[in-house]
Amino acid sequence: MTTYSKIKPKKVLFIATRQIGDVLVTTPLISKARELWPKAEFHFLGYRGKLEMLHGNPDITEVIETSDRPGFSEYLSLFNRLFQRYDLAVVTQPSDRAYLYGLVAAFRRVGVLGGHPQGKDSADKHKRSKSEKQNAWKKFICMHTVDVDYFNQHVITEKLRLLETFFKNPADLFSKQISVTPPVGEPLTPIIASELKQPYVVIHPGPLTAYKRWPLAYWQELITWLVNQGFQIVLSASPAKQDVQLNHDIMSLLAQEIKDKVINAAGKLSIPQAGTLIRSAALYIGVDTSITHLAAACNTPTITLFGATPPTNFGPWPNGFIGEQPYQLRARTQTVGNVTILQGPGECVPCRKAGCLDNADSYSECLDLLEPKQVIEAVQKALAN
Known part of the structure; x- marks a missing residue:
């Protein structure tokens, strides 16, 4: 060269x-x-x-x-x-x-x-x-x-x-620490700021494409467990119609006493405001999407659910990592720095296809088989650290 x-x-x-x-x-x-x-x-x-x-x-x-x-x-x-x-x-x-x-x-x-x-x-x-x-x-x-x-x-x-x-x-x-630079934060909207209580967990369930989604019932189970542990939940989403609808569908499954502890912030935050929200969170949980990378860049403990995408290629970078490759290609659970990546079972994981049907609207069996129990165990470890 x-x-x-x-x-x-x-x-x-x-x-x-x-x-x-x-x-x-x-x-x-x-x-x-x-x-x-x-x-x-x-x-x-x-x-x-x-x-x-x-x-x-x-x-x-x-x-x-x-x-x-x-x-x-x-x-x-x-x-x-x-x-x-x-x-x-x-x-x-x-x-x-x-x-x-x-x-x-x-x-x-x-x-x-x-x-x-x-x-x-x-x-x-x-x-x-x-x-x-x-x-x-x-x-x-x-x-x-x-x-x-x-x-x-x-x-x-x-x-x-x-x-x-x-x-x-x-x-x-x-040879030196490598970090992602997040955007400078902006103040939260008064409505969100007034409702926010510590400690809270930010959950971002909406990916750009359907094959990166986790089942609705799994989000319901996870949110219910987190609220019962004493956390407020902020459910974030982009203003995109499908993301707003996804949050609405999740909210509709929650019991009223759980729903009362959840803020649905779908479409209400800019990217810099999302950074402000995430920086003060006890934990962030999300799918394979840009806001998950933002969470990792904000140094917040980050748990992300990966399906078809190889974490070796696009796993959220753990800030301060030294070297060329933080992750293994396949591991049910792996934690590097402030980032935990969870993958479902299967020899085909990760396939790098657009889900099992290889199109944007496909399901992904590996995410369907990634059960809430696995995520809850990762949450417990992240909070303990």
Whole structure:
């Protein structure tokens, strides 16, 4: 690997054109780049409505928003704004569009390349060959690239490796504590603040896709147990219709005396406000979603339920971890730092498919078989520590 340790860019553009969680996991990369280039100016390009995780980030001078489906006039305006304005573009997503933005914006580029399918049969070889052809132009325009590995390489390690070409010794990237930077908190809304009582547990049951859901009856059993242990519950959710409905469905199953100890905060908190709420919680419990990564970044004891997704790739990073890989691929329960990851049974776990039917609306048997008893045992251990 060629090293470019003498390069000192004055202006750097980070590009993450995906979801909220994908933005948050770039923050260790940004922090490490700041160590490399303390005097450089850092800008960040992402989708409108997905950048709240950068609120108050001390290393970012300017945030540039774009639509996830821009029209011709918006493309033209953005290209004019970006054109050769930067010394380096750091492309943290493998999409063609992200690379196009990097090509327009900077003289030099580093980038993440799409993963190659696992397996050795003819279909996998064909897919791998096709992927390599699609990546050829991206490699050509970059001074350094990093391949995605959805099973063995953590996403934060993947992002950090974009900087390895700028180190004389790339191992130095992982020799110090690595942390995710959460957004600066904002005051809670008066209604939520007035109802809040210590100690409380934040529960976030709603993932982006159905195949990451845990059964409703399991949430009912867990919440009932927590309330009987003396905890108030804050049930959080995004403003998305399906998440608001999910919280409503859970609330409808609770006995009245339990429901009285539950605050349904669905759609009532911004990301920075969610950070404020989570920081003061005794515990956070959630599924595989961006708010779970936020909870871990806030240093709150975090329990997360994983199904199809490999924790080795996208498990919430335990702040202060030193090294490249915090997690095992498969373990019913594993705790690293403030994060506990729970997985259901099965040799197929994790499959990295979209549930058992491999579509967004699928069920996941591994989550259906992850019983409340396993979560309650993890809660007891987390609270004891």
